[in-house]
Amino acid sequence: MEGCSAVDGWRGFSFYHTWGSRGEFVLAPARVSRSFPHYPIMDLAKIKHRAVIKFLCKEGASYKEIHKRMVAVYGTTAPSYSTVAKWAADFKRGRVSLEDDPRSGRPADATDPQTVSQVEALIVEDRRIKVAEISAELGISQGSVFTIIHEHLGMFKVSARWVPRNISTQHRQQRLVSCGELLKLFNVDPADFIARVVTGDETWLHHWDPETNLESMQWKHKGSPPPKKFRAQSSGGKIMASFFWDAKGILLTDYMHHKTTITAEYYARLMEKLQQAIKDKRRGMLTKGVLLYSDVPMDNDHLAQTAICECGFEQLDHPPCSPDLIPGDYYLFRHLKSFLRGRRFASDKELIEVTETWLERQPENFYFTGIESLKDKWSRCIEVNGHYIEK
Template sequence: MPLPFVANRLHFRNVILFLFLSGLKISDIHKKMTAVYQDESPSFNTIKLWFERFEANDYELDDKPHSGRPPELDLEVLEGIVEADPYQTSREMAATLGVSQPTIIRGLKSIGKVKKLGRYVPHVLNQRDMDRRIEMSMFLLTFHRTHAWLDNIITGDEKWIHYSNNVRKAQWVDKDEHALDVAKPELHVKKVMLCIWWSVHGVEYWELLDEGKTITADVYTFQLDKFKKAVAKKRGDKAKVYFQHDNARPHVAKVTHAKLLSFGWTILPHPPYSPDLAPSDYWLFSRLQRHLNGKEFDKKADIKKELESFFNNLELEFYAEGIKKLPERWQKTIDADGQYF
C-alpha cells in the first residue's frame, strides 16, 4: 500500500503559484485549497501573502533570509492580551505582537495557558437566579434533621422519545479508507413524549402521549389524577409524599397547583433553570438516552415495549441512588454560590 501523501510548505506554495497563474482570485484559491486539504490548508492570510508576492513578479518560493535577532516575546504583554480576549487564535496573537506563531505557542505554554472549550449550560444565570438556587438548596438541606425523608420523594418530568435515534460515532478504519456515513437527523423528527414519575422504589407511573402531542396544564392535571391512583394503590391513600417537579408552565399553572393541594402532598420548591437539581434530568433521562441511542422504532407500540423493558430491568438501587444524590447536589449548588457546578 503506498504511503499517504503529506503536503509541506513548498508544495502549498507551488499550488498557490499554479492557481495564481490560472487567474484565480485569493478567495477562490483559498476555497479550492480548503476543499482539497481541509484542516491542513494554509490560511487565507498566508495565501494572500504569497499572492501579493507573485503579483510583484517575485516567484521565489523559498523563505527569505531574516536579518538580525528574532523579536523577543514579552510574556507579561502576552498574558495581558490573553486575559483581555481569551478567544483569540495563536495566529491572531502572533500578528498583534509581531512574532511567529510557534513563539506564541511556546509563550502560552510558559505562562500556563491551555486551550479548552467551555461547557454548555442550561441557562445564563443572573444574580437573582443564583440567589434562588442557593435559598432553595439551603431550605431543602435543612428541611429535616436526617435524610430519611428522601425515601418519600416522588419526582416527575417529561422527555421526548424519538423514533430514530441515530448517533454519529468515531470509527476505526484504515488511513486511506472513509468512515461509513450517518444520516443527519431530520429537522422535524417523529417523536412521542414520555411522562414519568418515580422514586427510590422505582417507577410509580408513566405514559406516552400521542405522536407529536405535548404537555399542557389540562393534560397534566388529568395525568396527575391517574398518577395519584397508582400511588394510592401501592402505598395507600394516606401515604406521605414529598412531590418534586420542575417549573415548566404546565407544572406551575393554577389548576395544577390546586390539584396537587387537593392531594394533601408536600410540594417541594424547585429553582428555575435548574435541571442539575432535577433527578430525572441529571440521572434517569441520561441513562435512558444512552439505552435508546442507535435504536429505530416504527410505531408507538414499539417504543412502549422498549420502555417497559428498560424500566423493569433497572435495579431498585439505581432509582434510589439518583434520589439520594439530591443533598450532595444541593450542597454543591451552595458551594458554587448558585452557579452550575
C-alpha cells in the same frame, strides 16, 4: 359576506375567513377570475394554515395559543410550532403575503433575524433538541445553528437542556435559597426523606436518535479507512414521555403524541393518575406524606397547583430552569436515551414498548441512587454560589 372578514395576500386575491361548523377555518375567494391559476393541494393547505395564523395574530393570540388551537382542529396535519412561530412573527412585523418568499438562487444569510427566531422557537418547544435536528429541520448548516444558539441567543446546554448562558443574580439567589432549604429538610432524617420523595419530569423520545461521536467510535486496524458515518437526518417521529418515580422504581409513565401540548388540565389528570399509582404500588406512602419534587411545566397555574394539593402531595421548592437539579434530567433521561440512541423505531407503540421494558429491568438500586444524588447536587450548587453544575 356577513359575519366574515377578509385576509389578503395570496397572489393578489382576497379570502373571506370564517369558522366552520366543526371548528375548522374556511376560506372562500372574495372575487373569482377565469384566469385564476391551478395550484397543488399542498400549496392550498399551506396557504390555509398561514391565513389562520394571520387571523389569530390579529386577534392577539400568542404563538403557543395559535399552535394549540390549530392542533385541536387539524390534528397531525397542523403545522409545527416552529412554523407557526415563524409566520406569526412575520405577520406581527407587518407581512401581508401568505406565499413563500421567492428564491433568488443564492443562499440566504443563515443567521438573519428570521432564522434566529425559528431556532429559538424550536428550542422553546424542545429544550433538549440537538444541533443536528435543528439543522435538518431548518435546512441550515450545523455551524450556523451553533453560531445562532451561542452568539445570538446566548445559550448553552446543562444536563442536555438549553438554558441561558448568563444566569442572573436573582436566579442564582433563588437556586441558593431553594438548595439550602432542601438540604435542611433532607438532613433532618435522610432515610425518611428518600423514602417519601417522588420526582417527575417530561422529555421527548425520538423514533431515531443518532449516536454521539463517542458512542459511534469503532476499533480498526492501523492504516485502515475510518468507518463511514452518514449525515444525521430528522428522527421522523417523536413522543412526549412523562415519568414519575421514587427510590424503589417507576410509579407512572404517560405518553403524548407529537403536536399535542401539555396543559394544566392534562397535568391535573396526571396528578390523579399518580395518586392512584402510589396507592396501588406503595401501600402506606400516602399516609406518611409524599414529597413531590417535580419540574412542574405550569408552576403558577392555579388548576395544576390545586390538583397537587387535592392529591395530598407536599410540593418541594424547585427553582425554575434548573435541569441540573432534577434527577429526571441529569440521571434517568441520560441513561435511558443512551440506551435508545442509535436504534430505529417504526412506530410510537414500538418505542413505548422498548422504553417500558428498559424501565422495568432497572434494579431498585438504580432508582435509589438517582434520588440519593439530590443531596450532592444541592450541596454543589451552594458551593458554586448558585451557578449551574454540569457533572
